[in-house]
Amino acid sequence: MAFVQKYLAWGAGVLALLVALIVALPGGKARGFDVSGFGTLPILEGGRVKPLDSLARNSLLAIHSRQGFRHDGRMVGPDEWILDVLFRPQVADQQPIFVIDDPEVISLIGAKQTKNRNYFSFADLSSHLDEVQKQAASAQPISAQKRTRFQSAIVNLFDRVYLYYKLRNTLQLAGSPGLGWELQSLGTPEAALRHQDLTQLAHFRMLPPTTAANPDAWQSVGQALTAANAGGSVHPALVPLAKLNAAYVANDAASFNAALAEMNGVVTTLKPDALGHASNELIFNRAQPFFVGLSIYFVAFLALCISWIYKPEILRPTAYALLFSGAIVHTIGLAARIILQGRPPVTNLYSSAVFVGWGAVILGLIVERMYRKGFGTAVAAAAGFASLIVAQNLGTEGDTMEMMRAVLDSNFWLATHVVTITIGYAGTFLAGSIAIAYALKKHIAPKVDVETDKALADMAYGIICFALFFSFVGTVLGGIWADQSWGRFWGWDPKENGALLIVLWNAIILHARMAGYVRERGTMVMAIFGNIITALSWFGVNMLGVGLHSYGFMDKAFVALTTFCISQAVLMAICYAPARFWVDPSQRKA
């Protein structure tokens, strides 16, 4: 029987991995066009070479807040969408992709708020563009922190519309007959003006450098046409690009796929590594390992919760196996990011969330191996799920593999200081999560189970020690980095202060416990408070907008952070309340 249970559990884990693999497999061709082949083409945008697919996904995320949408009864993926935007703007303009939530902005564009989410097409917006631009222009000079809700929303809408507008004018001017026509009409009087517009509006550069001497000199279509117009040779990639354009507009899938092969050939000749690198990144994009991972964590968590009331002998190992599979997918995703970017795992807020989740899951797996109570699995699955959700929300702000600003451009310190301190965050969160599990269990579980309580307390204590060690070492390493780059060890910069708060709080917990001022429950209450401290120093600091460390400001996250802190305070109260507080007095007598 035990044998069967074991294999049943691991079977579930393998099944989860298979699902992850299926997601990573290439999808079918859209209407016969090899759209994912087109998405593999490398481009230069945001300072790095990436597949067009990455740009399509990030742009669609920014505009639509999802990576795909339903239109005319079928799913349109990012690669097909970008093709329409680039080559058939008249089609793309009709797709309702602009999500607008703010009722005042909706009324500004003369529509009514119909549903919870309201989607508009570029065509819907086009008659109100002047007004949107006017309102955004008056809101833009106000610093992001001081804008009203309407002002933030209108600036946000303007940015998205402008991004879309630039995209549809990158490879050809929207409304013009296309790239082939541009190539034919080189030298005509108006051509130079059009090329100038194309150059200015270009959002990315698609034509690989033609000289080895200048390996970063990618060109936009506008730049290449300008050069050709001035009597230079026509960039070799322009011809297949024009063929792609014509074939797509003519709805001729066979010629499109043939032109794509030609385009691949040109790109490979000019920039041998770019295509391979881009197709790796495309596979990573398609596999969405962090989304798959968070789904598996969710199922694992559910399985474990059910195991407390139903068939624990089967469901608990199943949950553990699922957690393990989720961790494998998560680890592969993390490793793929490291390889693709050529950087240590944590480079920005998004990747720190991914890494914190990973650290918490790995720690949870270890704890579960040691104690085998199911709590390690529960807490790890919940922490992994929550942090990947946070990462997914942070990831909507643009390219998550953006280039590092000059001061951060140091792989050594990114690998040591940033990783250590992030492990410290992960540990503190995990200890807090265990404490929450402890608190809930105290009130929900029907009978008092001293042994499990003690095991949970031991886990939390061990992890707090671990977190103190990593956050302290990480903070000191940060000081040394600061001394190396800014000439001072400690500057009381908000981010440094945030890290220091975590160190101090963990130190207080350990000293209070050592001196006997707090026991089991007190330690747990303090561990939950550690969640608040960590969240504040992780995200709150970015909201202050001062100091050398703040490179990005987030406004929406403020509400989420406040909600989180309040929820933790409530959990602290629940943890502190005696268990009998929840028991029905009539039952107590019996």
Added chain:
Amino acid sequence: MINAYASRIWNVLKSFQLTIVLLALLMCLVLFCTLAQVEMGTQGAVNAYMRSFIVWNQPLLLRLPFPGGALVGLLLTINLIAKTIDIKLSWQKSGMWLVHAGLVVLFAGEFIAGMMQVDTNLTIEVGQTVNFVQSYKQMELAVIDVTDPTWDEVYSVPDTLLAKGGAVAIPGTPITLNVKKFYPNAELANLAPGAPPSLANAGVGAGVSIVEKPVVSADNEMNQTSAFVEPVAGGRSYGTWLVSVALGAPQSFTHEGRTYTLAMRLRRQYLPYAFTLKQFRHDVYPGTDIPKNFSSLVQVVNPSRNESREVLIYMNQPLRYEGKTFYQASFGKNDTLSVLSVVENPGWLLPYVSCVLVSIGLLVHFAIVLRRSLKRRQDKKEG
């Protein structure tokens, strides 16, 4: 009796309660200091909260007096030393002992930094040679003897001395300055017709009206320090002059054939060596404005050491020279001007010492704990 008190105090000093209270106070201070930075700027907030003994007027907790960072740090150090002494010298505790000793060194380092660290900057244009660093906020009134076209003799009066007012004798010259009025921060404007006349009766100040402003401390703001001064030499007054950071052109007067200029400016410290900026680079990632690298190629010329060499200062690669650290901080004027921040901190090595001590201490402690738990497990097996 005295012994009883002493032992009671000793018990308090080495107690865990004190540790926890102090750590909690420090957390509050760190939080206050971080929040205050939005209004006061980093340096202002650090001086108010971290480098003071008492914070008299903190705005976040009912304006009650709150122990400052220096006091908490001092008490924490005493507590730490007491605790360290109190830990019985046994091998079992050696790891913890090392950790806490390392922390004492870390606190000492921050204390030294707080008391002795000097932050200045060196602003230099391409091709220019500069032999001084200047303060970010503090001002001085420079009286410069420019008679010799090849050599300027600089006498300077710090703003703190100007603020006291009265007569200030300039050593090395026959001049005495009468400080008639001093403004830590002010706003200058052209004197409107019909307005009361300016206090100044010489130089451009005669046509300028001045309004006192509250002192600012945020990182990106600068006080427009100004003053009315009357140079007196050989019993003769040379008129009352308005000197201000806001005034661009230097103003000068001549006494007994020697010409002196007056200039209010950021306080300077002259160096026995000079930097010449040969090249400044500001690289961006292709097709973007995201900075990839800033670097300044400087020629360091130090006659006292008979030294003249090129140094490249770039991100994460500062120059440590003669006790000062020069790092790339900012730039301007279309990438032809480079700003190097300059830090002088005699205790800069202490954090490194501390780091090593704490790391070794933690490793030792973990090794001891591991050994103990292995032994316990062994005993269990055997028992």
